Amino acid sequence: MVGVAAANPSAQAVAIAGIGGVTPGAMSMAAGEYVSVSSQSDIERADIAREKQAIESDRCRIRGARRNLSASRPVSRHGQTGCQRAHSS
16 A cells, blocks of 8 residues: 555545455455354364263263162062152052
8 A cells, every 4th residue: 555655646546545455354354263263163063973972981881770770679579679669559
């Protein structure tokens, strides 16, 4: 812009040179921001998928532990464990 002002000091030429310099800079910044937001979105989606998988894995582990615990409880003479009797009223 300084070169244009030195070569042709009319206001119109300086304004055109200024707009010509600002426009590519703004487009470059917008493209960089888009890439940044897009990358962050991908990271968040991957984190959510990992969390869902961990939760499902924990559910399976807890179910297995409950089955093992139920299998190890003694059964009363009526065929119910203490927990089943308490909730069967």
